[in-house]
Amino acid sequence: MVSVHSHGARVREVVESSPAPYSRVPPHITESWIRCISEYQLDPTIPHELYVVESHELLERQEQVAPVMRAAKSEMTVLFQQIAKSDYAIMLTDTEGVLLNFFGDPGFTHAASKSGLMPGAVWSERFQGTNGMGTCLAEQRPMMIHQDDHFLFRNTGLTCAAAPIFDWRGQILAVLDASGETHRVPSHVLDLVNMTVQEIENKVFVNEFSGRPLFVFHSRPEFVGTLNKGIIALDSDSCVLAASRNCLAQLGVTSNEIIGQPLDALFNVSFKSLLRESQKHGPAPFIVFDAHHGRRFFATATSGQSDGKSPLQVFATQASAPTLSNVPASDRLTPLYELQRGHDARMEHNIQTAMRVFDRDVAILLCGETGTGKELFAKAIHLSSNRADQPYVAINCASIPEQLIESELFGYKPGAFTGANKEGQIGKICQANGGTLFLDEIGDMPLALQTRLLRVLEEREIAPLGGKTPTKLDIRLISATHCDLPEKIANNLFREDLYYRIQGVTLTLPPLRERADRKELIQFVLEQESPDDGIVTISDELMDLLERHQWPGNIRQLRNVLRVMMALRDGNVLTRDCLPADFLTGPKENSAASAPITSSLLNPLELAEREALIQELRISHWNLSKLARQLKVSRNTLYRKLERLDINVASREAC
Numbered sequence: 315m316v317s318v319h320s321h322g323a324r325v326r327e328v329v330e331s332s333p334a335p336y337s338r339v340p341p342h343i344t345e346s347w348i349r350c351i352s353e354y355q356l357d358p359t360i361p362h363e364l365y366v367v368e369s370h371e372l373l374e375r376q377e378q379v380a381p382v383m384r385a386a387k388s389e390m391t392v393l394f395q396q397i398a399k400s401d402y403a404i405m406l407t408d409t410e411g412v413l414l415n416f417f418g419d420p421g422f423t424h425a426a427s428k429s430g431l432m433p434g435a436v437w438s439e440r441f442q443g444t445n446g447m448g449t450c451l452a453e454q455r456p457m458m459i460h461q462d463d464h465f466l467f468r469n470t471g472l473t474c475a476a477a478p479i480f481d482w483r484g485q486i487l488a489v490l491d492a493s494g495e496t497h498r499v500p501s502h503v504l505d506l507v508n509m510t511v512q513e514i515e516n517k518v519f520v521n522e523f524s525g526r527p528l529f530v531f532h533s534r535p536e537f538v539g540t541l542n543k544g545i546i547a548l549d550s551d552s553c554v555l556a557a558s559r560n561c562l563a564q565l566g567v568t569s570n571e572i573i574g575q576p577l578d579a580l581f582n583v584s585f586k587s588l589l590r591e592s593q594k595h596g597p598a599p600f601i602v603f604d605a606h607h608g609r610r611f612f613a614t615a616t617s618g619q620s621d622g623k624s625p626l627q628v629f630a631t632q633a634s635a636p637t638l639s640n641v642p643a644s645d646r647l648t649p650l651y652e653l654q655r656g657h658d659a660r661m662e663h664n665i666q667t668a669m670r671v672f673d674r675d676v677a678i679l680l681c682g683e684t685g686t687g688k689e690l691f692a693k694a695i696h697l698s699s700n701r702a703d704q705p706y707v708a709i710n711c712a713s714i715p716e717q718l719i720e721s722e723l724f725g726y727k728p729g730a731f732t733g734a735n736k737e738g739q740i741g742k743i744c745q746a747n748g749g750t751l752f753l754d755e756i757g758d759m760p761l762a763l764q765t766r767l768l769r770v771l772e773e774r775e776i777a778p779l780g781g782k783t784p785t786k787l788d789i790r791l792i793s794a795t796h797c798d799l800p801e802k803i804a805n806n807l808f809r810e811d812l813y814y815r816i817q818g819v820t821l822t823l824p825p826l827r828e829r830a831d832r833k834e835l836i837q838f839v840l841e842q843e844s845p846d847d848g849i850v851t852i853s854d855e856l857m858d859l860l861e862r863h864q865w866p867g868n869i870r871q872l873r874n875v876l877r878v879m880m881a882l883r884d885g886n887v888l889t890r891d892c893l894p895a896d897f898l899t900g901p902k903e904n905s906a907a908s909a910p911i912t913s914s915l916l917n918p919l920e921l922a923e924r925e926a927l928i929q930e931l932r933i934s935h936w937n938l939s940k941l942a943r944q945l946k947v948s949r950n951t952l953y954r955k956l957e958r959l960d961i962n963v964a965s966r967e968a969c
């Protein structure tokens with residue numbers, strides 16, 4: 315534990331020994347400490363009084379950067395959600411270090427306000443010494459300031475990740491910062507802050523040029539709709555008015571080199587023809603080539619005409635590119651985008667975040683009610699990642715009997731224990747080496763194995779049971795749960811340190827009833843369930859009912875209902891009359907045990923099986939994980955059986 319005196323002595327020793335390099339302190343920290351002492355006359359051991367601007371000045375300052383504040387608001391919330399559980403605060407300062415906006419974790423806010431992390435507080439180096447926001451402003455680049463890198467002892471409890479937000483002219487507009495208490499800092503926080511800054515810069519750009527034609531591009535089709543896209547704003551003659559930072563980086567040019575140039579001097583395409591194609595084919599990127607080097611890009615065009623929509627809505631609709639137009643199959647969009655049938659803000663956020671972080675080795679935790687598509691989403695992340703050609707290994711932690719889970723996960727050497735396979739067994743974790751490991755229902759993993767898994771994830775090597783030589787591991791991790799893990803942690807059923815290890819980012823899949831794209835989703839599942847030889851459609855009245863339904867079993871239940879209707883239909887249009895009997899009224903008393911709606915489809919043996927399963931469900935109090943373990947089948951197998959035998963789990967109270 316650093317004391318105020320040892321911290322002060324260390325700072326002085328480093329500053330006084332400069333310019334001789336002091337090996338354990340990075341040069342930018344040394345330089346900042348020198349500024350703090352020689353320019354600002356600060357003392358690391360004396361906490362300056364906090365300098366907080368008056369509220370009317372704060373309002374004026376917020377007003378001055380209103381476009382950034384507006385663009386940053388939702389992005390800061392998203393960033394906060396991504397890392398909030400780690401006791402973090404997300405902040406925005408202006409160019410003089412005045413804190414304009416603050417999102418804090420309730421547990422952190424109290425401690426934060428003590429150190430002055432509150433709107434109006436000034437966090438420039440002059441007032442707070444070396445710190446994320448102030449030093450980022452001084453250096454004009456992203457940086458992480460760890461605990462005792464801070465100049466003032468008072469701030470050494472924090473770790474800050476800060477990045478500057480620039481406008482397209484290269485002027486700094488603001489600084490975005492995520493600060494947390496040191497022992498909880500996930501290592502990828504600076505990456506997330508940088509990505510959020512890119513998103514904010516794009517929004518500020520698009521808002522500034524609302525009403526102008528935009529040319530949006532990337533070298534990979536799936537990135538045309540993401541924060542990584544390059545954006546060019548054009549005038550009415552299709553000449554470049556402005557280019558985003560990502561555009562310049564991708565083309566390897568400066569603003570001055572391209573401003574005023576016609577677009578067709580940069581790419582082998584005229585803006586008008588691209589716009590015509592984009593309007594004809596919808597949000598579909600086209601292959602274009604850069605006129606100087608012949609490099610291939612994928613591009614879309616938007617006219618800037620809004621039809622009453624906000625510029626961002628227009629942009630989102632036209633640039634998120636769920637399908638491709640003149641793009642060969644090998645360049646098809648990532649499977650993640652295919653999970654979004656229409657536009658749903660939460661799914662869009664989930665997909666974009668997954669794309670942002672997964673290739674950077676950030677562990678993803680998928681949460682959501684049963685049947686919301688967590689397993690499908692995990693597979694799609696893998697298939698959309700740069701490991702798509704490597705193994706994808708999924709383990710359902712709830713379905714493997716407790717005594718087998720250790721050998722399943724970690725494998726064993728020949729003769730490791732009585733009854734073991736003579737050749738030994740390669741564990742699932744090793745099988746996933748080089749690729750992706752998906753731990754489904756991680757909330758059901760026994761505590762002893764949680765400890766072992768945590769060690770493997772931290773040490774990044776694994777030794778099988780009975781084996782001594784560890785193998786180096788290189789796996790990307792996705793976990794999923796429908797449980798409330800914080801509640802499990804509170805009840806000592808889940809390790810808190812493992813929780814932080816598996817949730818680099820948490821993505822919550824929305825329940826079907828809340829998805830804005832449920833109509834398109836219903837349509838899609840209907841198509842999947844339709845027979846190959848005919849098109850089945852849904853009447854407007856039925857569609858309306860399906861859209862308004864609560865769907866406790868989510869997309870799985872939707873699929874099941876459509877499958878039953880498909881089997882019982884008379885013609886090729888499904889109407890309200892095709893609905894299962896209890897669909898509108900809700901489950902009746904003893905409905906699961908009563909004659910099933912599909913009874914005409916079940917043979918006597920299946921009916922008997924159904925009765926027996928309902929009996930088991932009652933005995934296990936409808937705890938599906940427990941029953942699956944007792945029956946020694948996976949939860950998914952149990953679900954399939956429930957679906958096939960038309961047992962409505964949502965009606966369990968009535969049984």
Ligand SMILES: Nc1ncnc2c1ncn2[C@@H]1O[C@H](COP(=O)(O)OP(=O)(O)OP(=O)(O)O)[C@@H](O)[C@H]1O
Pocket residue numbers: 652653654682683684685686687688689690691796835838839869870873
């Ligand atoms: N976006 C989607 N489009 C079409 N079908 C989907 C989509 N998402 C999920 N489904 C379907 O919903 C069903 C359930 O999906 P999945 O098993 O991935 O859900 P889950 O959240 O992992 O469920 P559980 O928590 O119960 O294991 C599957 O039949 C799957 O094909």
